Amino acid sequence: FNINKVIINFTKRRPTMAALARCIVALSAFVAVVAAEANSSLVLFIDQAQVASIDERLVYQLHQPSKGERVVAPTEPWESWAVFAYNHVALIDGQVRLYYDCIAASTDGKIGDRFVCLATSDDGVHFVKPHLGIVSFNGSTANNIVAACTGPSVFVDNNPTTPSSRRFVMTCSNEVWAGPDGIHFQRLFNHSSIHHADDTKDTAVWDVKRGKYVVYVRRDIQAPNRSAGVVRFVGRCETDDLSNWEKQTPDGCPVVFGPDTTDPDLLDTYTNSYTPYHGTHLIFPSFYHHFGTNPFGFGNDGLLDIRFAASRDGVNFSYVPGPNGRTSFVPLGLNSCGPDHVSPSVHGGWCEPTGPALAETATDTSASYMASGYINSTNGQMIYLYSSMQPMTHGGDMVTKTWGNNTGIRVLRLRKHGFASVRAPYVFNVERSDMPSVTTVKLTVPTSCPPPRSNSTIRTGCAYSSHDDKCDPPFSTLPCHTDADCRVCPTNPDGWCTCRGKDVQCESGTCKAPVVEGGTLCVSNSTVQTGGARLALNVQTSVAGFALAEIVGVPGFSLAEAEPVRGNAVEAFAYWQGGAVSSLSALAGKQVQVRVTLSDAALYSLELVCSSA
Numbered sequence: 001f002n003i004n005k006v007i008i009n010f011t012k013r014r015p016t017m018a019a020l021a022r023c024i025v026a027l028s029a030f031v032a033v034v035a036a037e038a039n040s041s042l043v044l045f046i047d048q049a050q051v052a053s054i055d056e057r058l059v060y061q062l063h064q065p066s067k068g069e070r071v072v073a074p075t076e077p078w079e080s081w082a083v084f085a086y087n088h089v090a091l092i093d094g095q096v097r098l099y100y101d102c103i104a105a106s107t108d109g110k111i112g113d114r115f116v117c118l119a120t121s122d123d124g125v126h127f128v129k130p131h132l133g134i135v136s137f138n139g140s141t142a143n144n145i146v147a148a149c150t151g152p153s154v155f156v157d158n159n160p161t162t163p164s165s166r167r168f169v170m171t172c173s174n175e176v177w178a179g180p181d182g183i184h185f186q187r188l189f190n191h192s193s194i195h196h197a198d199d200t201k202d203t204a205v206w207d208v209k210r211g212k213y214v215v216y217v218r219r220d221i222q223a224p225n226r227s228a229g230v231v232r233f234v235g236r237c238e239t240d241d242l243s244n245w246e247k248q249t250p251d252g253c254p255v256v257f258g259p260d261t262t263d264p265d266l267l268d269t270y271t272n273s274y275t276p277y278h279g280t281h282l283i284f285p286s287f288y289h290h291f292g293t294n295p296f297g298f299g300n301d302g303l304l305d306i307r308f309a310a311s312r313d314g315v316n317f318s319y320v321p322g323p324n325g326r327t328s329f330v331p332l333g334l335n336s337c338g339p340d341h342v343s344p345s346v347h348g349g350w351c352e353p354t355g356p357a358l359a360e361t362a363t364d365t366s367a368s369y370m371a372s373g374y375i376n377s378t379n380g381q382m383i384y385l386y387s388s389m390q391p392m393t394h395g396g397d398m399v400t401k402t403w404g405n406n407t408g409i410r411v412l413r414l415r416k417h418g419f420a421s422v423r424a425p426y427v428f429n430v431e432r433s434d435m436p437s438v439t440t441v442k443l444t445v446p447t448s449c450p451p452p453r454s455n456s457t458i459r460t461g462c463a464y465s466s467h468d469d470k471c472d473p474p475f476s477t478l479p480c481h482t483d484a485d486c487r488v489c490p491t492n493p494d495g496w497c498t499c500r501g502k503d504v505q506c507e508s509g510t511c512k513a514p515v516v517e518g519g520t521l522c523v524s525n526s527t528v529q530t531g532g533a534r535l536a537l538n539v540q541t542s543v544a545g546f547a548l549a550e551i552v553g554v555p556g557f558s559l560a561e562a563e564p565v566r567g568n569a570v571e572a573f574a575y576w577q578g579g580a581v582s583s584l585s586a587l588a589g590k591q592v593q594v595r596v597t598l599s600d601a602a603l604y605s606l607e608l609v610c611s612s613a
Contacts, residue, residue: 041443041444041445041446041607041608041609042278042279042417042605042606042607043440043443043594043605043606043607044278044280044310044417044419044420044605045060045320045420045421045422045603045604045605046280046282046310046320046419046420047310047312047318047320047321048321049312049441050440050441051438051439051440051441052439052440052441052593053438053439054422054437054438054439055436055437055438057424057425057427057436058422058423058424058436058437058438058598059322059323059422059423060320060321060322060325060420060421060422060423061320061322061324061420061421061422061423061602062308062319062320062322062324062325062327062329062419062420063414063415063418063419063420063421063604064328064329064330064331065329065330065385065412065413065414066412066413066414067330067333067410067412068125068410068411068412068413069125069410069411070363070389070408070409070410071098071119071121071125071126071127071386071408071409071410071411072098072100072119072127072408072409073405073407073408074102074405074407074408075129075405076102076129076143076144077104077137077138078102078104078113078115078117078137078143078145079102079103079104079117080104080105081103081104081105081106081110081111081112081401082102082103082390082403082407083100083101083102083103083388083407083408083409084100084101084102084103084114084388084390084407085101085201085271085367085369085388085390086101086150086151086152086173086200086201086271086369086388087099087100087101087152087369087371087372087386087388087409088152088153088154088203088371088372088373089371089372089373089374089375089384089385089386090154090155090182090373091375091376092168092182093182095120095121095122096120096121096122096123096124096127096375097118097119097120097154097182098118098119098120098121098127098371098386098409099116099117099118099146099152099154099170100116100117100118100119100152100371100388100409101114101116101117101150101151101152101388102114102115102116102117102145103115104137105401109399109400109401110398110399110401111398113137113148114148114149114150115135115137115145115146115147115148115149115150116145116146116147116148116149116150116152116170116172117129117143117144117145117146118130118132118144118145118146118183119144123377123378124375124377124378124384124411125384125411129144130144131143131144132144132145132146132183134146134147134183134184135147135148146170146183146185147170147172147177147185147187149172149173149175149177149187150172150173150201151171151172151173151200151201151202152170152171152172152201153170153171153201153202153203153204153372154168154169154170154182155168155169155204155205155206156168156169156206157169157178157206158206158208159206159213164180165178165179165180166178166179166180166188167179167180167181167182168180168181168182168185169204169206169242170185171193171202171203171204171215173198173199173200173201173202174192174193174194174197174198174202175187175189175192175193176188176189176193176242176243188242188243189242189243191243193242193243193244193245194215194217194237194245194246194253195246195250195252196217196219196220196235196246196252196253198217198218198219198220200218200270200271201271201272201273201369201372202215202216202217202218202272203215203216203272203273203274203275203372204216205274205276207238207314210238211240212238212239212240213238213239213240213242213245214236214237214238214314215236215237215239215245215253216234216235216236216253216256216272216274216283217234217235217236217237217245217253217272218232218233218234218235218269218270218271218272219232219233219234219235219252219253219255219258220232220233221233221255226265226266227265227266227290227292228265228266228268228290231258231259231268232258232268232269232270232288233255233257233258233259233268233269234255234256234257234258234269234272234283234285234317235252235253235254235255235256236253236254236256236314236315237249237253237254256311256314256315256316256317257269257272257283257285257309257317259287262326263326264289266289266290266291266292266302267287267288267289267290268287268288268290269285269286269287269288270285270286270287270288270304270369271285271286271369271370272284272285273285273286273306273369273370273371273372274372275372275373275374277374278417280310280311280312281310281311281312281313281314281317282308282309282310282311282419283308283309283310283311283317284306284307284308284329284330284370284372284385285306285307285309286304286305286306286307286367286368286369286370287304287305287306287307288302288303288304288394289302289303289304290302291303291344291345291393292345293345293346293347294344294395295344295345295346295347295348295349295350296347296348296350296353296396296397298353298393298395298396298397299395300394300395301393301394301395301396302344302393302394302395303332303344303366303367303393303394304366304367304368304369304394305328305330305331305332305367305368306328306329306330306368306369306370306387307319307326307327307328307329308320308329308419310419320419320420322420330368330370330387330412332362332364332365332366332367332368333361333362333363333364333365333368333389334361334362334365335351335361335362335365336357336360336361336362336365337350337351337352337357337358337361337365338357341357350366350393351365351366351391351392351393353392353393353396353397353400353402354397354400354402355402356402357391357402358391358392358402358403358404358406359391359402359403359404359406360406361391361406362389362391363389363390363391363406363407363408363410364387364389364390364391364410365391366390366391366392366393366394366396367388367389367390367392367393367394368387368388368389368390369387369388370385370386370387371385371386371387371388371409373386376416377413380416380570381415381416381570382413382414382415382416383413383414383415383416383418384411384412384413384414385411385412385414386409386410386411386412387409387410387412388407388408388409389407389408389409389410390403390407391403391406391407415538415570415604416538416570416604416605417538417570417604417605418538418604418605420604421540421602421603421604422438422598422602422603423601423602424436424545424598424599424600424601424602424603425599425600426545426599426600427599427600428544428599432548432559432560432597433559435548435597435598435599436597436598436599437595437596437597437598438595438596438598438603439552439593439594439595440593440594440595440606441593442591442592442593443591443592443593443594443608444589444590444591444608445533445584445585445587445588445589445590445591445592445608446533446588446608446609446610447588447589448610449531449532449533449585449588449610449611450531450532450610450612451531451532451585452529452530452531452532452583452585453529453530453531454527454528454529455527455528455529455530456525456526456527457490457525457526457527457528458488458489458490458523458524458525459475459490459523459524459526460488460489460490460497460521460522460523460524461475461521461522462499462500462513462519462520462521462522463475463519463520463522464499464500464519464520469519469520470520471520471522471523472522474524474526474578475522475523475524476522476523476524477510477511477520477521477522477523478510478511478521478522478523479509479510479511480506480509480510480511481506481509482506483496483505483506485506485511486504486505486506486511486521488523497511497521498513499512499513499515499519499520499521500513500515500519502514502515502519504519504521526578526579526580527580528579528580528581528582529580529581529582529583530573530582530583530611531583531585531611531612532583532584532585532588532610532611533583533584533585533587533588533608533609533610533611534573534574534582534583534584534608534609534610534611535549535551535573535574535584535594535606535607535608535609536571536572536573536574536606536607536608536609536611537549537565537569537571537572537573537574537596537603537605537606538569538570538571538572538603538604538605538606538607539565539568539569539572539601539602539603539604540567540568540569540601540602540604541565541566541567541568541598541599541600541601541602542600542601543566544599544600545566545598545599545600545601546564546565546566546598546599546600546601547564547565547566547572547596547597547598547601547603548562548563548564548565548596548597548598549562549565549574549594549595549596549597549606550562550594550595550596550597551584551587551592551593551594552592552593552594552595553593554587554592556576556577556581557576557581557584558576559595559597561576561577562574562575562576562597563575563576563578563579570604571609573611584608594606594608
């Protein structure tokens with residue numbers, strides 16, 4: 001990107017104000033992306049890209065989200081066959097919007113018309129289905145149908161040449177729709193935007209850095225060494241033309257992910273559910289395991305669950321580099337069809353498709369697909385993902401609808417940045433330097449934080465006769481002349497300090513509590529520097545375990561001076577020097593490495609952040 005060339009061209013061509021405005025928007029967006037990448041200090045343990053070194057005792061671990069309640073169920077005539085597989089979630093103008101796959105049943109109960117419907121929410125959990133007045137169904141527009149297509153992926157088109165009337169783009173499988181508000185869409189082209197078409201959900205974004213559209217699709221590729229003959233992969237195209245995704249790659253979107261030699265036969269990738277996340281690229285592919293010997297004789301049949309993979313460039317994807325990296329991110333639900341219906345290689349060995357079992361077993365007994373996108377919880381401590389659920393198999397009896405309303409979309413709750421962690425074993429009674437640790441690559445300390453503050457604090461505690469009635473350093477006994485001198489507890493400013501529930505009184509010049517065991521009020525006066533740039537750990541420990549953070553090679557922030565972080569917090573600030581120092585503002589603008597030493601703990605992420613004092 002040559003800014004001098006841009007300035008020269010603008011000077012020569014004397015652009016219109018509209019053209020100048022478009023250029024400024026594009027330049028601002030580009031600079032923002034470059035600045036964000038240069039100053040990125042969020043470390044995610046989804047791969048090894050941000051790890052300079054790691055102790056062999058630490059293990060990378062993939063974490064499954066907690067399955068929540070069904071938030072969208074089939075309740076309307078236009079979704080009477082099923083609320084189905086291909087969905088997308090986004091926060092637009094402060095509103096959570098879930099674009100979902102809704103299928104009407106035909107008059108004879110078979111699969112009928114398929115639509116994109118819309119459910120909205122204020123909190124990502126409680127959804128309503130607004131009447132939009134857009135698409136007619138059975139002679140009425142009193143419904144929540146957005147468009148007569150399927151496989152939605154919605155994104156804001158920040159291409160500077162895009163008019164505001166097409167601010168929102170929705171890809172529907174191989175079609176492209178656009179509109180001004182994310183609700184009212186019109187199809188842009190009367191043809192498919194891809195020649196090597198598939199019948200599933202594609203996902204698209206505008207990539208500011210590349211200045212192009214990026215589309216993730218399904219590629220069905222001949223694989224003579226596989227039993228299925230054709231194997232599904234994830235492909236990726238870059239294009240400057242939404243009407244032709246394969247403009248640069250006419251032979252098809254290059255494959256970026258799919259089954260490999262580690263995976264068994266009869267396994268392929270059905271959907272991608274691509275989702276940008278804090279500068280990284282995530283996919284939640286549904287892996288399709290084909291029935292070898294089909295239990296009921298249906299063609300193209302099998303089970304699907306959801307995996308997790310990540311990339312730093314959107315091209316090279318990998319699993320979490322731990323022993324469970326390939327395991328299901330979202331496993332199938334509990335099979336309640338009976339103990340004789342869990343061996344699909346046996347005739348009749350799965351849920352009976354023509355009986356009542358599909359209406360009674362877990363909604364996600366046989367298949368699940370992830371919606372692209374995610375939402376932050378209202379308290380900021382979790383993220384919400386959404387997965388579809390179906391009790392019937394991929395190629396099951398689509399003629400006889402026996403599952404009732406047992407389909408839908410559920411919310412999945414995951415700890416903030418909690419896709420993966422590095423996990424430490426139970427290691428104690430050794431020197432800190434002998435405990436397992438992980439060291440990051442160089443990170444930039446933020447420069448735009450508010451200035452830190454130094455606060456004089458009073459900390460209090462109690463010592464008892466069982467502890468020789470002495471105050472351990474840095475605490476000391478509090479001298480006094482009257483009882484009022486013992487009223488210094490910051491946690492109880494309107495009452496007396498207490499030891500074991502007894503008020504502290506002045507006794508022989510020392511603040512003590514009149515209890516059988518004795519008791520001396522211990523006080524420490526110290527100065528604590530808070531605010532500014534700080535190190536935040538996303539960590540979970542046992543009551544004995546801990547995390548110790550150090551800034552490598554920087555005096556005052558060493559391992560020996562680190563204060564243990566304990567408990568369970570998505571944002572725990574690191575302290576050093578007996579709790580006197582937490583701010584890193586003295587290092588603003590510098591590149592530093594962070595080393596975290598762990599015992600009986602899991603570290604999900606760490607970040608250099610700005611904090612108010």
